[in-house]
Amino acid sequence: MDHVVDKRERILAAASNLIVKNGLQCSMVEIAQVAGVATGTVYLYFKSKEDLIRGVYSRLTEQALAALVVEHGPEVSHEARIRRYIDDYITFIWADQDRAILFEYLSNVPLIPAEDLRKLFAPVTAFTARLVTEARAAGILRDLPMSDMGGFIGGGIRNTLKWRRVDGSTLLPAERAAIAEMCWSAIAA
Incomplete structure (x- = not known):
């Protein structure tokens, strides 16, 4: 096997x-x-090649799930959960340049129908939606649609790190913290 x-x-x-x-x-x-x-x-x-492309999307979804989905107990504050998610997203995107490029490419040039794409990424989207919805209900996030907030977090991080790679930059701990703080500041209530 x-x-x-x-x-x-x-x-x-x-x-x-x-x-x-x-x-x-x-x-x-x-x-x-x-x-x-x-x-x-x-x-x-x-x-078929289309079936293979679906497999590539599915593989990327599994990697995102492993990196981003962390269940927390009730003792963990909603702010700590969101900050952890942001930090995990930065780690996920920065850890593997080729995966980051693939993620960006597949996000910007969907190679399968939108409905299929939504289904494949549903586990990640559902986790993000729950995390954001619960944090918003607790009053720590701005009152924006979940899809906008989730898209902002992921897209902002991916785009910021993409341009850091293009200019050959490393990601120092202080710079990483600054990116995470920018992301948090943009969505915090």
Whole structure:
């Protein structure tokens, strides 16, 4: 079973890598070559390129879930929960440049229908919505629509860090803290 998971993961990683480098201009043959599998093997796991792209989105969703979804007990304040989410988002985006580029590309140039995209990211969106809704109900966040607030947090962080990478900057702890504070200040009540 691990062998099956390994091949599928290699195919998804290869597709992700090639999308980062060339957009969607990569062929299934090229994906197979980068993954180190036969082209037919790609089709054993993914019936079409569209199916493979859905797999790339799904893989990205799983990574986001692992990085961002942290359940807190009632002893943790809503402010601490939101600040943790912001910090975790910064970590998620900064930790892997290729994943950040892929996330940005797939967010800006959706390669699947919007409804499918919403379904795939629903677990992350639901967690973010609950976090923001509860914090807003507790009176610590501005009274803005959840989708706007969630989009601002993610988009603001992704865009800020993207431009830091473009100019070759590192992310020092004080700069990271400043980005997190900017994000918090923009949404805090």
